[in-house]
Amino acid sequence: MTFHVTVQPSGRAFDVPTDETILSAAMRQGVGLPYGCKDGACGSCKCKMTEGRVAHGEHQDKALSADEEAAGFILTCCAKPQTDVVIEARTVVGAGEFPILKIPSRVSALTKVAPDVVVLKLQLPANNTFGYRAGQYVEFILRDNSRRSYSMASAPQAVNSEIELHIRHMPGGKFTDHVFGALKEKDILRVEGPFGTFFLREDSDKPIVLLASGTGFAPIKAIIEQLRAKGINRPAVLYWGARVKADLYLHDWAEQAAAEMPNLRYVPVLSDATPADNWSGRAGFVHQAVMADLPDLSGHEVYACGAPIMVDSARRDFTARCGLPADAFFADSFTSEADKNKSP
Structure with a gap:
């Protein structure tokens, strides 16, 4: 079964299966809703639901409080529709401009720039078509299929053969312990992206x-x-x-x-x-x-x-x-x- 989601004031509409979140379905169909972590922790995707009913997955209270939920606010990243739904959310022009790809990447450089920060450069496949907007992020797919998110620290080029990321060591962290321990040049890491709606709005001339x-x-x-x-x-x-x-x-x-x-x-x-x-x-x-x-x-x-x-x-x-x-x-x-x- 699917339900119909309408976004106001843009009037964009899309269908969402009962087992999928509103944000996931929007991203899959090129509808640019605002979001950040996709895990119910940051609150970037919070918006007002004016019609309908959703079931919320687990989320942080700081991202959506019980009072906000009672007032009709939802997190699209963990809300699954139970009926047709109307939400009030700004659509982000350009959010779905580049396809989300899973690609292998090779470590081309590991540079320690502070006691707990490494600049990691990744070489992408020669035939890649990976594109992104400055400010977006990728997710590393680890061996157990868990994921870790890091923003690109380099601007997109005409051909993105290399991307730069800044990794801070979180002692005990599954991924950063590996980066600061065993990871070496020429190792292969799997990444998926681009994700996120944090990028420069070029249609403005404001300071x-x-x-x-x-x-x-x-x-x-x-x-x-x-x-x-x-x-x-x-x-x-x-x-x-x-x-x-x-x-x-x-x-x-x-x-x-x-x-x-x-x-x-x-x-x-x-x-x-x-x-x-x-x-x-x-x-x-x-x-x-x-x-x-x-x-x-x-x-x-x-x-x-x-x-x-x-x-x-x-x-x-x-x-x-x-x-x-x-x-x-x-x-x-x-x-x-x-x-x-x-x-x-």
């Missing part, structure tokens, strides 16, 4: 705030490379937050990009600088540095990526205190497997 914490810098780096490659001259400022200076693992790259791109500024921010850092730059929480410099964000777009607490704080404070329109905040919250596996 851009790029906000990153930790390895949330990866998709932001890809967006900066895209701005440069396409000659997009919108004013942009990069705020990169970390605990100590070593965590700004591509600080020199960011400084050089800002020096070479007249419309890009770079503001690094440390929350726990040590005397050894000899730090004379900005201190504190990175999203608060944005608010101090740009108290009026009403005419901006914000692209935020990193730890959930940073993304959530920025979304709340920028919209409530700096006048940022809710639909001008684009985010990718880096939820770990530990976050996803917490009891709902």
Whole structure:
């Protein structure tokens, strides 16, 4: 049995089998609904259901609270329709532009850029047709068929023969222990993608705030490379937050990009600088540095990526205190497997 799902205000409609989530069916049929983790942990796919009934799978309370669910909100990534359904959600132009592919990739370089961060470069098959938008991510398919998600840190090229990813070591993590232990050049890894609706909206001319914490810098780096490659001259400022200076693992790259791109500024921010850092730059929480410099964000777009607490704080404070329109905040919250596996 299938049910009919209608998306307002766009009027897009598609059918969903009873055993499939709304998001999965939308992606399969090229309907660009917003989403992030696909695991009920980040809340990026939350929208209002105005008609119908769904059954929700497991999800995190922070992604969808009981009060929100009672008020008619759903997570399309874990909601399976029980009747025909009407939802209110913005459709994301370009989200289904590139087909989702499963491809083998060969490790071409492993570079340790911080004590707990590796830049991993993957060579794709010579005949590949893999395409993506800067900001999107791939999933590694592990031997037990579990998956781990990482954003591309390099902008798409005319022929994507290589992609770059930034991997932070999570001690005890099934995948990152392997990356920081046994993985070596020429090893083969299986990836699938592209996924995600976090990418630059090129139909806008608004000034851009790029906000990153930790390895949330990866998709932001890809967006900066895209701005440069396409000659997009919108004013942009990069705020990169970390605990100590070593965590700004591509600080020199960011400084050089800002020096070479007249419309890009770079503001690094440390929350726990040590005397050894000899730090004379900005201190504190990175999203608060944005608010101090740009108290009026009403005419901006914000692209935020990193730890959930940073993304959530920025979304709340920028919209409530700096006048940022809710639909001008684009985010990718880096939820770990530990976050996803917490009891709902």
